[in-house]
Amino acid sequence: MAAVRGALFALLLLAGCGDALVPGDYGGEKKLLLRGKIDDATPALLLPTEVVRTGIFWNPRGVETPQALTELIEQPSNSRYTKYPGGFEWSLFDEPEPSQRFQMPNGGQYAFGVPLAYVDANSNRRWDPGEQFVADSPISAVLFVPAPLSAEDSPTGHSVDPGYYVILNDRPCSAPPQPPAEGDCGVPLGARCDVDRDCNGGECILGTLLPWPGGYCAIPEPPPNGCRPRQGALVSDPPTGKTWWMQACQHPSDCTRGFPYQCELTRGACLPSAHVTMVGSRDIQPKSFCQAPPPDGSGSPP
Amino acid sequence: MRRPLWLFAVACLVCAPAWALPEQTWVVAISNNRGEANELALLYADRDAQQFAQAMQVNGGVSPLRTVVMSAAKAEEVRDTILALNARIRETAEGKPTALVIFYSGHADAQSLHLAGSRLRLEELEAMVRGSAATVRLLVIDSCRSGTVTRVKGVRPAPEFEMNVQGEVATEGMAIITSSAAGEWSQESDELRGSFFTHHLVNALRGAADQNEDGRITLAEAYAYTYAQTLRSSGRTAALQHPTYAYDVKGKGELVLANPETGGKTGRLRLVESTTYIVSEEHEGGPVLAEVTPAREAATLALPEGKYFIQERLPTEYREYDVNVAAGGELSLAALPYRRIRYDQLVRKRGAEQTSVHGLFLLGAGRGEVLPGERGSPQVLAGYSLDLPWFTLQARLRGATASGLGPEGQLPRRHDELGVGLALQRFVDFSAFSLGFGLLTEAVLHQQTFSGTRDAPTRDALGGGFGGLISIERHLVGGLALHVEGGPMTLVFREAQVREFAVQGDSLASPFTWWAAGGLIWRL
Numbered sequence: 053m054a055a056v057r058g059a060l061f062a063l064l065l066l067a068g069c070g071d072a073l074v075p076g077d078y079g080g081e082k083k084l085l086l087r088g089k090i091d092d093a094t095p096a097l098l099l100p101t102e103v104v105r106t107g108i109f110w111n112p113r114g115v116e117t118p119q120a121l122t123e124l125i126e127q128p129s130n131s132r133y134t135k136y137p138g139g140f141e142w143s144l145f146d147e148p149e150p151s152q153r154f155q156m157p158n159g160g161q162y163a164f165g166v167p168l169a170y171v172d173a174n175s176n177r178r179w180d181p182g183e184q185f186v187a188d189s190p191i192s193a194v195l196f197v198p199a200p201l202s203a204e205d206s207p208t209g210h211s212v213d214p215g216y217y218v219i220l221n222d223r224p225c226s227a228p229p230q231p232p233a234e235g236d237c238g239v240p241l242g243a244r245c246d247v248d249r250d251c252n253g254g255e256c257i258l259g260t261l262l263p264w265p266g267g268y269c270a271i272p273e274p275p276p277n278g279c280r281p282r283q284g285a286l287v288s289d290p291p292t293g294k295t296w297w298m299q300a301c302q303h304p305s306d307c308t309r310g311f312p313y314q315c316e317l318t319r320g321a322c323l324p325s326a327h328v329t330m331v332g333s334r335d336i337q338p339k340s341f342c343q344a345p346p347p348d349g350s351g352s353p354p
Numbered sequence: 355m356r357r358p359l360w361l362f363a364v365a366c367l368v369c370a371p372a373w374a375l376p377e378q379t380w381v382v383a384i385s386n387n388r389g390e391a392n393e394l395a396l397l398y399a400d401r402d403a404q405q406f407a408q409a410m411q412v413n414g415g416v417s418p419l420r421t422v423v424m425s426a427a428k429a430e431e432v433r434d435t436i437l438a439l440n441a442r443i444r445e446t447a448e449g450k451p452t453a454l455v456i457f458y459s460g461h462a463d464a465q466s467l468h469l470a471g472s473r474l475r476l477e478e479l480e481a482m483v484r485g486s487a488a489t490v491r492l493l494v495i496d497s498c499r500s501g502t503v504t505r506v507k508g509v510r511p512a513p514e515f516e517m518n519v520q521g522e523v524a525t526e527g528m529a530i531i532t533s534s535a536a537g538e539w540s541q542e543s544d545e546l547r548g549s550f551f552t553h554h555l556v557n558a559l560r561g562a563a564d565q566n567e568d569g570r571i572t573l574a575e576a577y578a579y580t581y582a583q584t585l586r587s588s589g590r591t592a593a594l595q596h597p598t599y600a601y602d603v604k605g606k607g608e609l610v611l612a613n614p615e616t617g618g619k620t621g622r623l624r625l626v627e628s629t630t631y632i633v634s635e636e637h638e639g640g641p642v643l644a645e646v647t648p649a650r651e652a653a654t655l656a657l658p659e660g661k662y663f664i665q666e667r668l669p670t671e672y673r674e675y676d677v678n679v680a681a682g683g684e685l686s687l688a689a690l691p692y693r694r695i696r697y698d699q700l701v702r703k704r705g706a707e708q709t710s711v712h713g714l715f716l717l718g719a720g721r722g723e724v725l726p727g728e729r730g731s732p733q734v735l736a737g738y739s740l741d742l743p744w745f746t747l748q749a750r751l752r753g754a755t756a757s758g759l760g761p762e763g764q765l766p767r768r769h770d771e772l773g774v775g776l777a778l779q780r781f782v783d784f785s786a787f788s789l790g791f792g793l794l795t796e797a798v799l800h801q802q803t804f805s806g807t808r809d810a811p812t813r814d815a816l817g818g819g820f821g822g823l824i825s826i827e828r829h830l831v832g833g834l835a836l837h838v839e840g841g842p843m844t845l846v847f848r849e850a851q852v853r854e855f856a857v858q859g860d861s862l863a864s865p866f867t868w869w870a871a872g873g874l875i876w877r878l
Contacts, residue, residue, distance in 0.1 A: 069815065069816040070814050070815035070816050070848070071802075071815050071848070072847075072848040072850040073725060073802060073815055073817075073849050074725075074802060074852060075725045075727050075728070075849065075850070075852055076727015076758050076760065077726070077727055077760075077852050078767075078850065078852050078855065079760060079764060079765055079808070079855030080760075080764075080765050080804065080808035081808070081809040081810060081856075081857075082855070082856040085854070129764050141853065141854040143855050143856045145764070145765075145856075146764075146807060146808060177762060
């Protein structure tokens with residue numbers, strides 16, 4: 053018996069050495085994990101199936117608004133079957149192919165894509181003409197940068213390191229003039245909060261079009277006390293027209309609160325933008341990467 | 355080095371004239387299981403004397419009326435009997451050839467026979483035999499240190515058997531054969547139910563010693579056979595035993611001690627090979643009548659009528675025969691059916707002289723799913739097998755390759771395994787096949803490699819495996835056998851936990867699966 057126990061112990065020791073073996077559904081080292089949900093349209097779409105195919109459709113013209121969705125190119129290897137409606141976790145393993153990237157005159161390149169859901173009527177795991185788009189994301193897009201991009205070349209307006217990113221595609225089309233910000237203000241930008249008084253004179257944001265889990269301390273623009281933080285980033289929310297001073301960032305590591313908070317590249321601020329919300333619709337149309345300010349100009353920073 | 359010389363010597367006898375024992379041949383077979391008070395009682399001395407006397411009657415043609423068997427004899431009785439017999443030979447010879455054969459089995463030392471507390475000096479015994487009026491006198495002593503007597507004055511010791519003793523005792527003279535050299539022990543065997551020496555001498559007289567195929571056993575042939583077989587038998591024990599031979603003769607010619615073809619209630623059994631035969635009475639496991647290694651192929655053995663179990667020990671296998679020997683009949687083993695017993699079976703039955711059999715095997719194998727999504731992979735299994743009396747030990751080397759396409763065919767991959775293991779089995783042998791069951795364990799080196807455009811690094815891991823083992827073997831030809839095995843198995847390794855096709859963590863996995871293999875095993 054001692055010999056048997058010794059052999060089993062040796063086997064267990066052996067089994068602890070080296071890498072973990074992966075099962076058949078291992079898809080590789082993921083480049084990006086998209087987590088979010090698909091909400092049904094109102095009224096409900098009443099699809100013939102509970103499963104739709106979600107994919108990243110790349111725009112070879114970058115952030116330029118396409119004339120039609122058919123100009124976008126699906127990357128089937130990054131597409132998944134997803135329950136509709138329902139939550140999803142969606143790993144991207146493949147980089148966009150060169151034909152799916154936007155080539156700049158100076159040789160730089162990036163890929164800009166939007167998540168779309170469609171009914172894969174023929175079950176061939178790719179979108180075919182005639183297959184119905186049933187959901188898109190109002191505000192989320194995916195950016196892939198193969199090599200460092202300068203702020204001038206970057207569609208986000210900020211320099212970007214190589215990699216995959218979830219970005220917001222609802223930034224104002226024209227950057228509003230930023231008022232001088234030189235104060236310390238004492239507000240813990242980006243900190244958790246339940247009510248405004250948790251933010252030491254700032255505002256506790258609990259919800260916009262994005263979910264703000266845990267609350268988020270920010271300073272509204274214009275600030276009630278006139279103090280604009282020099283370490284903050286001015287972020288506008290086009291749908292609501294509101295603007296806040298939020299926690300500024302340049303790299304993903306600058307934001308430490310975890311999912312869904314991330315360094316949102318188009319704003320240069322830590323925002324809960326990693327959660328991708330898709331919404332069902334009977335009429336999916338191409339979207340512009342930027343959104344014009346409301347006609348009355350409300351919400352624009354002074 | 356010796357064997358060719360004595361074979362040459364024996365071969366020379368073929369051309370010599372041969373003389374059968376005369377009609378007036380007297381045999382005195384003396385024995386006593388008990389020696390001195392401090393000597394351990396023997397078990398088979400009396401039986402040795404009876405066997406020798408019977409062999410001389412049945413195969414040597416000696417009349418029972420001229421045969422004296424003295425069991426539990428004392429020195430005085432022996433002395434009186436031999437002297438009386440000498441007197442009778444003197445009175446009745448009337449110029450006719452006569453022979454006196456004295457056989458002794460019991461305790462002795464360098465000076466005396468030990469007979470239940472009494473002693474008979476070797477010089478006195480030799481003098482009584484020498485003084486006999488018989489024209490041919492043969493003294494056979496089966497006792498410890500009996501070789502001393504071949505150094506007594508008046509006989510020429512043969513320092514080695516190779517000495518050419520060509521027929522010089524036939525017409526007149528004296529020869530002495532002893533079971534061991536001076537200073538050596540003479541040994542008994544429980545298996546043979548007698549001493550090595552007498553057992554082989556009796557078998558020699560039954561025909562096993564017939565070197566020249568003339569159907570007669572000469573003194574030289576009997577001694578040559580007995581010498582070789584006693585040496586071989588004692589070679590398995592702690593002490594070697596070298597029979598000795600000495601002679602003091604006049605005249606030329608060969609003395610024929612036995613003519614097995616002329617036996618009374620005996621039949622003849624023609625053997626096949628010049629290999630070792632174990633002849634047991636009645637059935638397997640019965641008393642061993644003879645362990646013989648005939649001096650040539652197709653030798654004939656004279657056996658009392660009856661049923662026998664005969665085991666023929668060939669280099670590659672044992673053959674077992676059930677034989678009925680009828681008085682006056684002749685059987686040839688070559689024409690009889692037999693059961694073939696391979697050495698691995700013999701080792702496992704603990705019935706072979708050798709205690710292990712080596713083997714090599716090569717098997718193709720398959721296994722159930724171990725990693726989810728990975729189908730049973732073809733495998734090759736090679737190894738070394740060692741059959742031992744109680745179990746069979748195997749060292750195994752296993753190679754396996756599995757491939758897959760990954761989720762939606764996006765990540766083709768290959769999973770290689772190299773396993774080094776040990777298996778312990780207990781075999782049960784049936785007539786048509788052998789069934790084994792046991793355990794196996796192995797250490798496994800895993801490697802997963804991926805192809806395609808995705809980033810998926812090679813994964814190297816060590817793991818273990820253990821399981822049950824059931825095997826069936828069917829002998830094909832020679833040492834080759836068909837081998838099929840299989841059983842349940844558990845492999846132990848670290849397995850990644852995958853969620854949404856990506857690794858989320860890992861844990862120790864021990865999936866339970868099955869495996870099966872089939873192929874050939876070659877026992878050397």
